[in-house]
Amino acid sequence: MSEAVLRCENVSRFFGGIHALKGISAEVRQGEIFGLVGPNGSGKTTLVNCVTGFYPPQKGRILFEGRQISGQRPHRIASNGIARTFQNVALFKGMTVLENILMGRHIFMNPNPLAALFYPVWAAKEEVAHRRKVEQIIDLLQLESVRDEHVEVIPLGLQKRVELARALCAEPRMLILDEPMAGMNQEEKEYMVRFILDAQEELGLSVLIIEHHLDVVTSICDRVLVLNDGNKIAEGPAREAMSDPEVVKAYIGGQAHAA
Structure with missing residues (x-):
């Protein structure tokens, strides 16, 4: 059994009178x-937002690689090694695919007026290193053909892949994907599954994925x-958990409704 890289302990979150998370471990x-x-x-998504710092849990705690991260700001959690994509495409319109992916390197960038002054011998070296990493991810996700296209003119399936590339450029050890297949046709889903598996194997990632397509989940x-x-x-191996009676009831309303 592998060591736990992310642990949620009795996490609760309230929004007014709505109890969105009830002691999740x-x-x-x-x-x-x-x-x-x-x-x-x-x-x-509320649980993912707690993990990534958008909504800190009001009860319980979250640990990443043995260190508590609950209560930290999102940029701090990102710099600790957690990257995510969003349910709705959150790319920068008016910018190219390459420019959007390069934004994933922002946590490693430290603007320095002195470095800008001596750009040829200082800042240029850093920029080349960032671009080298971006090019590696572009190759991994096969985005070469659209690297100079503006993101708003490419298909949704490619936009989702650009979001994945941007997250990978942050060099995470844990990748969180919020409905990466949403709105895709069958062919696009198959491509995305392939690239997620390739990235997970190539980069040695732990992956947390929210997904409504149960065929993908299983x-x-x-x-x-x-x-x-x-x-x-329910919690456990994918097929076993999805066949749990409580899960079936939650999805289709129980035996009477199913009939």
Whole structure:
């Protein structure tokens, strides 16, 4: 059994009178692909937002590689080695694919007027190193043909791939993907699955993925956590957890409704 790289311990989050997360505990192990699934409004994105610092948990704690990160700001968590993509495409319109991917390097960039003054001997070296990393990710995700295109004119499937590339350029040890297949056709889904698996193997990542396409979940996830109404209702190997009676009931409304 691999060591836990991310651990959530009794995490709760409230929004006014809404109890979005109710004491959720789970762990993502080193090198695995961990699925986070459940009906709409079950608390999946809220849990990811707690992990990435957008909504700190009001109860419980979150640890990454043994260090507590709950309560830290998002940029701090990113610099600790966690990168994410978003449910809705969050690219910078008016910028090229290359420029958007390069934004993933921002956590390593330290603007310095002195470096700019001596650009040829100082800042240029740093810029070349950043671009070299970006080019490696472009090659990995096969984005060469659109690298100079503006992101708003390329298909959704490619836009999602650009988001993945931008996250990978932050050199994370844990990658969090929020519905990376949303809005895609079958061919685009197959491409995205392939690139996620390639990146996970090539870069040695642990992956936490929120996904509504259950065929994707059962085919690529080692284990899954199923949420419903802020509660954990199942956890374990993907196919086993998805066949749990409570999970079936949450998705299709129980035996009577299914009939």
